[in-house]
Amino acid sequence: MGAFSFKALDGKGNNKSGVLEADNARQVRQQLREQGLIPLEVEQVAERDKRPSSGFNLFRPKISSSELALLTRQMATLVESALPIEEALLAVAEQCEKARLKNMMMAVRSKVVEGHSLADAMAEFPTIFDNLYRAMVAAGEKSGHLDTVLNRLADYTEKRDQTRSQIIQALIYPSLMLTIAMLVVIALLTQVVPKIVGQFDTMGQDLPMITKVMIAISDWLRDYVLFLFAAIVLLIIVIQRLLQHPALRLKYHRLLLRLPLIGKVSRGLNTARFARTLSILTSSAVPLLESMRIAGGVLENLHIKNALADAAERVKEGSSLRAALEKTKMFPPMMMHMIASGERSGELQQMLGRAADNQDREFEALINVSLKVFEPLLIVGMAGIVMFIVMAILQPILALNQMVNI
Missing domain, CATH: 1.20.81.30 (Type II secretion system (T2SS), domain F)
Incomplete structure (x- = not known):
């Protein structure tokens, strides 16, 4: 017996939908007819869910x-x-x-x-x-x-949903600020600057280099701003397609781990997830090797996932968990000491949970520090761009005033 979703029409022509249990779709149609309904579509739920989809799944309903x-x-x-x-x-x-x-x-x-x-x-x-x-x-x-x-x-x-929400909330504010700053600069260079610079053309004087550079940037943006946005969208799509290849995705994940701040965040998130997942599995009586295989499979970084697969092989050969994980060079020393203590005391799952909690606290502290550093840097960057535009406009005006005074 299976579950079948159906769409049907009643005697008044209204649409009806729902789920019925039966051995096959034919029995479902018979049940619908007995209820006075005209079956339009009957489909087994599991088969429909496992059907491969083509293209992007942006609008495909998913469970959160x-x-x-x-x-x-x-x-x-x-x-x-x-x-x-x-x-x-x-x-x-x-x-x-x-x-x-x-x-x-x-x-x-x-x-x-x-x-x-x-x-x-x-x-x-x-x-x-x-x-x-x-x-x-x-x-x-x-x-x-x-x-x-x-x-x-x-x-x-x-807990996983809470961590994901923290990452999204941490990225929303700086992303919004950066987007608004870019839009303001583009609006200045494409709408405001051309009207002001147009007055300089009637003066017939030689413009300073900084003003010429600003005019060139303004002209380029006015002519190609739509192409710029289209190129950015196309680049994102191409990168997504390229990352579907395992070899390229592995190189990309290795690159992420080498980046100064992003690498530390990525390593911390993945190691914390591994420790927490391993703790839950071992406390649920799942064998250690099977727990390591499953815990490594839920990670997002392919390089760390491969390193943990090698660690599982070393444990299978008789190595301790601490020694196997230490060779990956992905876990912080504090976590290694806590795992070693858990192995000696027989409380590995508790120590893994504490290690994951410790990593989560470090992640939250790192995000807070990063945001506090990013905000003044963005303000300084915006101030520099505005200063460049103001100086490019003021220098010809000051030069003209000097000529008039002479």
Whole structure:
């Protein structure tokens, strides 16, 4: 039995949509006809979700981290109340307001009713329930502590969403300031400066070099500003396409790690995510090697991901976790000492969690310092540009005044 989403017409010609459970699409159409509906479209939910898409997925509906955290928390609460898993999934599906989420949960429930495990049922939606999520659910099912694991997953998802929000909020203000500054400068050079400089042409005097440079920049912007914006958009699209190739993406990620400030932020985010993910997996009774493989897979930086794959091989050969991670040269010394202490005391998962918390605090401090440094630099840069424009305009006027006084 599977979950099928449908679109149909009632006797008055109104559109109806929803989800029905059946063995095949034919049974769904029969159920709709028995209800007096005319079926227009019937499609199995899991098959539709796994269908490959072409082009950009900008407008494709996706589940957000906050929505996933809420679904996970609801499942944990219901399972903790000793409700059977299929009933818990049905209750969560009925609670969903969005049709996509409801269809997904009904499809997962259908798989569970057929006899599949919850982790296997979630594998029908790999873009929503990633390897980390499914591995933890599988471990929770085997250990009989699914409610505890789901609560940990909800906490982890909320923490990841909070970190992402911090990054976005940190980038919004400087990006907005930089954009406004660029627009103001372009407006000055393309609209205001030509009207003022036009007065100099009637004087017939030789203009200073700084004024000639400003006029040349102004003329170029007026003629090619649209081409400039088009070139920037095209460059972004080309870079995105090139980064789809693994070899080029690996070189790009290596370059990011070498940059003075961006490299430190990227390394800190990835190592903190690895430590937190490894802590959650090991505390959920997932074997260490499997935990390292999954934790490395959730990282965004391909170079760090490859380095951690090599570290997992060294652990497999008998190396300690601290020694294997130390050879990657990606983790700070404080984290290495905390991991070594956790291995000696048998409290590795707790020490990994503390190490991740420490990295998060360092990241927040680094973002705050960066913003405090960026703001005065932007102001100084804008002041320099405005000073250049003012001097380019004032010098011919001052020269003319000197000629009149003579």
